[in-house]
Amino acid sequence: MFATVNSDCIGCGACEAICPQVFRMNSYEIAEAYLNPIPQDVEEATKLAAKSCPVAAIILEG
Numbered sequence: 001m002f003a004t005v006n007s008d009c010i011g012c013g014a015c016e017a018i019c020p021q022v023f024r025m026n027s028y029e030i031a032e033a034y035l036n037p038i039p040q041d042v043e044e045a046t047k048l049a050a051k052s053c054p055v056a057a058i059i060l061e062g
Helices: 014-018 040-052
Strands: 002-005 023-025 031-033 058-061
Touching: 014 023, 014 040, 040 058
Parallel strands: none
Antiparallel strands: 002 031, 002 058, 023 031
């Protein structure tokens, strides 16, 4: 599985709070997925982070 964060991100930090192994806030306070491919042991947390995004800015593939 791969994760990306699109330009709709509002920088709320929910994804980083739920799954810091995959998501972090960059210097512009916008989330980024910095770990790809997603390790199997954090796939469920990654999916939860994507579902928790208030603007659906996280795209999961694979």
